[in-house]
Amino acid sequence: RLVKGSSPNWDTLLMGIILLICSLFGLPWLCADSIRTMTHIKTLTVYSKHHAPGERPRVLYIYEQRITIVLVHLLVGILLFFPTVIQSIPLAVLLGVFLFLGFVSLSGLQFVKRFKMLFMSSKYFPDYSFTKKVRTPKIHLFTILQLIFTVVMFGIKLSLCLRYFLFLWSV
Numbered sequence: 822r823l824v825k826g827s828s829p830n831w832d833t834l835l836m837g838i839i840l841l842i843c844s845l846f847g848l849p850w851l852c853a854d855s856i857r858t859m860t861h862i863k864t865l866t867v868y869s870k871h872h873a874p875g876e877r878p879r880v881l882y883i884y885e886q887r888i889t890i891v892l893v894h895l896l897v898g899i900l901l902f903f904p905t906v907i908q909s910i911p912l913a914v915l916l917g918v919f920l921f922l923g924f925v926s927l928s929g930l931q932f933v934k935r936f937k938m939l940f941m942s943s944k945y946f947p948d949y950s951f952t953k954k955v956r957t958p959k960i961h962l963f964t965i966l967q968l969i970f971t972v973v974m975f976g977i978k979l980s981l982c983l984r985y986f987l988f989l990w991s992v
Contacts, residue, residue, distance in 0.1 A: 861889070935964040 843850055868878035927933050938946055946952045
């Protein structure tokens with residue numbers, strides 16, 4: 822029911838193409854801003870106010886606008902011309918903001934939801950689409966594999982092997 826249709830999908834496709842080109846030429850990766858996250862969409866969503874107790878509110882409509890994205894990019898672009906403003910912000914404040922953004926976005930990750938489900942009985946699983954379509958052992962297997970690969974990635978990052986991976990990457 823969105824009026825502007827598939828523009829978020831086109832944004833994602835464009836970011837994927839840019840990521841592929843940057844990877845091929847050894848350029849740094851771009852990442853989508855935090856403004857494009859689901860949290861931003863949730864703030865623009867209007868829910869029904871009258872619903873039965875225990876029932877989820879229904880989505881009435883979503884304000885479709887691109888002005889906040891444009892303003893964020895304009896402000897970032899303007900800050901590039903004023904490096905003293907950026908340098909005047911204490912590093913602890915920046916790290917705190919990034920830590921807060923990362924911590925807040927954890928609750929929306931499917932991996933975190935599935936990790937919590939490892940420690941609960943299947944009859945208490947929340948009502949997610951993947952709990953209806955996928956059997957519980959497959960959900961747990963995928964979550965454990967994802968956890969193992971995440972630990973291996975961080976193990977490589979924290980070990981001395983990282984130098985060799987970077988050397989192989991640059992060849």
